[in-house]
Amino acid sequence: KVSVWNNYVDTDRFAPQPGKSAGHTVGFVGRIARVKRIPDLIDIFRIVSSMDSKARMLIVGGDQFEGGSCSDTWMHEGAIVRSLVEEYNLDDKVEITGIVDDPENHIPRCDVVCLTSEFEGFPLSMLEAMSCGVPCVSVDVGNLRSLFDGKHGEIIDRDESPFWKEKFAQSILTSMKGGKSNRSRAEVEKRHSLKRFTDRAKEFISGHMESHVEVDLSDEVTVFVSTIGSPDFPYCLDHLEKQTAKTKVVVVE
DSSP: OEEEEOOOBOTTTSOOOTTOSOSOEEEEESOBOGGGOHHHHHHHHHHHHHHOTTOEEEEEBOBTTTTSOOOSSSOOHHHHHHHHHHHTTOTTTEEEOBSOSOGGGTGGGOSEEEEOOSOOSSOHHHHHHHHTTOOEEEESOTTHHHHHTTTSSEEEOTTTOTTHHHHHHHHHHHHHHHOOOSHHHHHHHHHSBHHHHHHHHHHHHHHHHHHOSSOOGGGOOEEEEOOTTSTTHHHHHHHHHTSOTTOOEEEEO
16 A cells, blocks of 8 residues: 655744745745756746845755765856846845755745746645745646645746746735735645644554554565655656555655
8 A cells, every 4th residue: 555645844833923024025945956946036036026126035045065065067056046146136135045954934034935946746845835824836846736726826837838937927926915824824734734744644553553463574664755756756656566565655745
């Protein structure tokens, strides 16, 4: 049996902080890596900035090679992002925090959190933003259609139109004007909270132990953590299907 469990978020840690945002802040939360396509988001923010002179951008995260070495194949993505910010004369409007250990104190500074990744599974940054009551705008990636469910965030299909960045920018402006809401937080508390996840885990383990009086290697619980949005997932799933029928597998998106 394969059970798919979505990501969870600690809703006590990621909570609304009223009055912390300025009303015009576009946010990104995550590592600065090529797969995140942050240069696309800088392009989009440039459009937003041209339409809202008070707009600011907050990038919460650091270069994926920060504190380590970088191979010749992978240039420092952070340097590329900073170069683009300088080229567009956005230095005074874009803040890059670097790696932080308290994203819960930065997300509430944002009035909308965005995602332009090449691929994702079940993006934790979107869950964290929703838990903080911050609106979300993203490209159509990973399992976000299920998470947003048509009412908890805006999705832009970048394959639908060559003007997708303009549409994305407009959605950002609309979302910021709409303000923050506790509706999305309530959805996270109901379906994706840490408590919901741990309760389900306890039920799973309890049910497994009750159904197997004699436990051997073929009966063990196998926990497989993967990203369904990644290209190697079909291979991983094929491997899982070769396990003994008595083995239960948990896939955490």
